[in-house]
Amino acid sequence: MESNNQDINSLHLGLADEISPAAAAWRIFKKNRMALAGLIIFIMFFAVAVIGFALTNGDDPVLDPAKVRLSEKLRSPLTPADTDMIKKEDFPVFGIYLLGTDDLGRDIFARMMQGAWVSLTIGFVAVGISIFIGIILGGLAGYYGNVRIRFLPVLSLIVFLVSLIFWASGQNSMALNTFIFSVVLSACSLLYSLMSDKGSGWAKKLDFLFFNTINVDSLVMRFVDVMLCFPSFFLILTVVAILPPSIYNIMIVIGLTSWMGTTRFVRAEFLTLREQDFVSAANAMGIKDISIIFRHMIPNAIAPVLVSATIGIAGAILTEAALSFLGIGVPPPHATWGNILSDGKKFLFDAPWLTYIPGLSILIVVLSFNLFGEGLRDALNPKLRKR
């Protein structure tokens, strides 16, 4: 035993230094200059957004994005403010319009700073929602994929959904009836599962109502297939235009229509992880499923999710800009880059900075997210380490 241990120790000495996965990933990431630039711009954008939020919020903000100065319309960038025409409290910071003004004399610099925060929030919240749904559904499909759902629970779920639909369409009596029916059905299923655990002969007779229908994996993946069939931008456009205009609706709708990719990644990762030895070991030790999933499996499956999240944020920012451009984006009190761009298109020749400043900003930020995401993908992909 003693000598065995020594053997192992001496073996260890011959190997290269252990480096943590994070350090290994960073080593590869550093070599990719474009990805590194993306990361730096990403951090800068984050800082600008937070500073912008601090400076443009509150009762008396330092940079007031909504201040209208009708005498100072369409000033080009770096124009000093006209001291004769406007009041002293309406002055922009440093008394100069850093990025010019728009057709209402609002300071574009202040609006861009506010827009940075709005874009960042939309990106993060939308992707947060989509990742949350993706991990839950993908985890269900990957870990509990083989579990077959019995007939009566499926039926009660369907009846419950129908009652929700009736409720939403305002037919309250029908909604109540179907809701009660679904409650009765689920109570029956619960009773059945309790009775059959005890081995009751009575429950056996009801077995014909509880034949297996579909397994969890097919259920989730068919739902993913259904969602993937819709043209995503057109669907987002439809829902956002029909709902009352609000910044939260946009975040939620973008999130609810973009979780399919994450679900697929997480499911695929879980399917391979489930067969690994450390998960079997955890199972054998009697650790609860919840703990296995959250402590052992998700940390191992998070790499592709992180990559798709980074690229997803870029996509969400672009989608918001496109919605604002079509006139159904974030409603007026908030300035967003898409808003500024779409307001500026009327003055393309008179005030080109209204188009170029937000347009190039969106381009640079989205580009940095994409480059960073791709760099991350390469760095986290063990296959690529050899090449």
Add this chain to the structure above:
Amino acid sequence: MRNFIECINLNMFFFTIRSFFQKLVTLLFISIISFLVVYLAPGEPSQIDPLNPKFTPDDLVKFRQEFNLDKPLHVQYYLFYKNLFIGELKSWKDNQPVLGKIHERFLNSLWLFIVGTLITWCLSFPVGIGAAIKRGSVFDRTTTFFAYVLISIPSFFFAYIIIIFVVQTFNIPVIGMQTFGMAQAGELYRAMDRIWHLVIPSILGALGGIALLSRYVRAQMLEVIHQDYIRTARAKGLSSDRVYYRHGLRNALLPFVTMFGLILPGLIGGSVIIESIFAWPGMGRMGYEAIIARDYPIIIALNFIAAVLTLIGTFISDLLYMVVDPRIRL
């Protein structure tokens, strides 16, 4: 050999049947979701224009009767799809049959789509293959960077830059399908005019696709040229052209066969912004106008048709894959 072919045919036959029924179920859910998303949203079509003095409460009742809005939801659902399939579904705005309107716009979108797809496929392959063969070269790095730029640029912003550039440099109008008042002009002149109007929006619509597809081609090609049989081919002393294009490309092409099926849905979804900017009377623009006007039948019909196109596309690509790669058994 004959046995093998029979086996494939039988396999494909069963796959076709099974897949057909699966798609039918999917279609049912798609029809429900696309109907509910629109019908359950707060507000009614009659509320769009509450201040319109011509829209009296009597008219509202008539309107609701005419378009079955006074019936329960499931009856509305049934009537909606029944009318859609027998071609009786009418737009709420102008009482024109929805299918007729869509057909008319579809023909316009089809031109954009065909030219855009041709440009995408003709450009992506040379660029992607070149970048893969000369991995790490200046060409590779430049195209990679530009691919990212094209993915990241807001298409409407880029469209404006291009419009300004084209209009100022070549002095040709590009908005719409043709220049107004050209009926008297010569045949050649008119043809040139139409081509100009077609090419600019097609290129702009294709840019995102070019970027994505060329990256994908590059990745596939890189995957293949690291395989053993490529090394064998090189070791035999074949010329590099022969190695890359006969041994490499043929195998790298395999996944792209499936893409022929998947480009179908791009007909509707991808064109909203470009068609709006260029005032191109196509399906995307019609969808946008219908959404703004809350013309529910057109919105739902477009969503539904797009989903059907996607389903048909995946079906075709699955079949193609089975034909091209006999190892695949679905």
